[in-house]
Amino acid sequence: MDLPGKAIHGETRKRLLDVAGEVFAEKGYDRTTIREVCRRANANIAAVNYHFGDKRKLYAAAFDYSLTCVDEKPTPASDTDEPAEDRLREFTRRFLRRLLDPGRPSWHSRLLAREMSEPTGALEAMVRREIRPRYEVLQGIIRELAGEVPPRVIAKCAASVIGQMMHYHFARPVLKLVSPVYGDLEKHVEELADHVTRFSLAGILAIAVRYRK
């Protein structure tokens, strides 16, 4: 007998995961209630504890799941033999597109943003699987551009590149209040990518020149 709302065996867990990602991203960990998650997932109130143990573990699972969902290869820009400059441009374009494009399942990056400003312990896996690889790709590019410079300098340059882009994500509400220009800017991803690329390119080279003999 098929009761309405009764899903296929084992489907509940997946639905829970999907909904949890959205809700956690939307409201943050604390403001999210497992009641709402269960309701939106059309599941029983006890389902979370049944499938995941408790709220925290649901969060961890949702977070982890949000990573495996990302189909896009994170490192395609590195293993080519294009010039480093082009690869930098490609890197920023991809990064910003992913960060700002409204078409994407935004809850993924929002989840990340939340996790960054209030880490719950689920961050580590994410860094290992998502963030660090990107940093490494970027550092590879920078190394090629800068030549023989200490790793510390590479690190600073990488942070400078990423920081410029992340700013448009994190400071979004502030930027909009600072000037209407920024409200408009976030819609022009390509323009931003171009700006960041040029700005960073010059920056990297200027830094590097000090370490050349």
Added chain:
Amino acid sequence: MDLPGKAIHGETRKRLLDVAGEVFAEKGYDRTTIREVCRRANANIAAVNYHFGDKRKLYAAAFDYSLTCVDEKPTPASDTDEPAEDRLREFTRRFLRRLLDPGRPSWHSRLLAREMSEPTGALEAMVRREIRPRYEVLQGIIRELAGEVPPRVIAKCAASVIGQMMHYHFARPVLKLVSPVYGDLEKHVEELADHVTRFSLAGILAIAVRYRK
């Protein structure tokens, strides 16, 4: 002899404000309980209601108070006739010092960070009073460096400069996980300021050159 729980008339409100700032910054809005604030402020549980009305208003007041507490003048770098390059250096140094120096009452900037990632409505005043003036100072410096370029370009450069620095604040937990280098870096404010200045200087000039005839 000062018995706990019985302070000088009118002191409680101030104590509440101080403690609230710390706790809100430390735990975020939701995880903060007015019970804890009151306990740490050595005040009665009803004191918040009496002095501020409710939790949200206490938050707003603490936030606002955290702004008025900042004694440092926000715009000393602009009204000199030093070369723009030096003023940029001075700007980044001040900014980073304020952002990262552990000696400062950290809850001020943490409060800001929280407000940025989950705005509660108290953000607007802060932008008007704190953020925007700084952006304007910075944009003044950039304009001087870049010469005749569209305001939109100035805006992008300003975001690039600020973004580099804010990244060390916002992404702190992530950076530490990415590489131990970053954990060390945040202790060397002067070094970072120097890096950001050089990197940005080159970036700004490179961007500007495209708009020169």
Added chain:
Amino acid sequence: MDLPGKAIHGETRKRLLDVAGEVFAEKGYDRTTIREVCRRANANIAAVNYHFGDKRKLYAAAFDYSLTCVDEKPTPASDTDEPAEDRLREFTRRFLRRLLDPGRPSWHSRLLAREMSEPTGALEAMVRREIRPRYEVLQGIIRELAGEVPPRVIAKCAASVIGQMMHYHFARPVLKLVSPVYGDLEKHVEELADHVTRFSLAGILAIAVRYRK
């Protein structure tokens, strides 16, 4: 062996309803705490929220439940072909018995009394289901006694009959203070019913005679 606090599945709701009726009737809405209701119902403090949503809805449910509990048929006096006079006597007897008999679950009528003096919105259903039918029965009897008189006159007579009886309920504390006689009277339901019947019969006929040609 029945451990307290762990009753048969689904029993709690009913127990809550029963106790709530009593307590609300005894203390009024405001003075009633859900804590006490839960304690007396041997239920957890959160049970009210779980089963009814909140205090107000518990009240509404208890009120409604108190209506469905009344097993006695409200209209047996009307569908006979006894003389109208006898039916009036039967009506008042039933009414007063129900109003004053200490053997009955008093919280039912006390709940009604409370609702009358400070309506909470639950009154409408009660009027529709309990009060109006009785008024209509009574008006039927009066119409038969009075003959062709305007509906407005019927209405006034009905109010006069009911009012006499309700007075013993509502003004009970006052009446006892006015004279000890009243303290005694409320125990003699049959005597009161007889009095009200005779008094009203004469009243109705006296009123009616003015409208006869």
Added chain:
Amino acid sequence: MDLPGKAIHGETRKRLLDVAGEVFAEKGYDRTTIREVCRRANANIAAVNYHFGDKRKLYAAAFDYSLTCVDEKPTPASDTDEPAEDRLREFTRRFLRRLLDPGRPSWHSRLLAREMSEPTGALEAMVRREIRPRYEVLQGIIRELAGEVPPRVIAKCAASVIGQMMHYHFARPVLKLVSPVYGDLEKHVEELADHVTRFSLAGILAIAVRYRK
């Protein structure tokens, strides 16, 4: 120096009393907060406790004060040598006028109504000073109409007369729901007084006749 809102010495107490009567009548004892009373009386939050001791005593004082405020003589209908029938008419007219006339300071009777349905202990004085005298006047009239009948019978008749009238006060919300006719009726005090007089007159005489030899 005269601060605005600063009243003449000793005025506060009186203002408090006035406001308290209104608010208690409007909201009932529990729903009334000392804060609101003080605010509306333009007095300090501690004024109630200062002048009256506590909330309950304020209520008692306001209740008592509401009695002394009634300028109208309660017993003018008795000391004439008009025929008893006319005096009954006059009694009901006064009673209903006072009960229903919207022009009067309604909080007086509302306070009484509240006190009747949930006595707080302030009722006794009121009965002694206000209610009992009226009952005695009415019983005098009835005695004159009924002749030699037992006091108990007089008492029942008095309750029948008063009950008819009080019903329009107490059951007002119910009556309006039962039929729109009642909503209209309460505006026609004279008509109601006439009805009650005729109805009661006949009732009293019919009761009395059984005790005549």
Added chain:
DNA sequence: AATGAATGAGCCTTCATTCAT
């Protein structure tokens, strides 16, 4: 006589969690 600050008790509500089925 009167005040504003401060108190402590207690209420309703909400939440994550667990139990019995």
Added chain:
DNA sequence: GATGAATGAAGGCTCATTCAT
């Protein structure tokens, strides 16, 4: 595998009241 009933801990808030001035 999954559910609905039931729990207990705690949180925000409100209120009458008192204290020091």
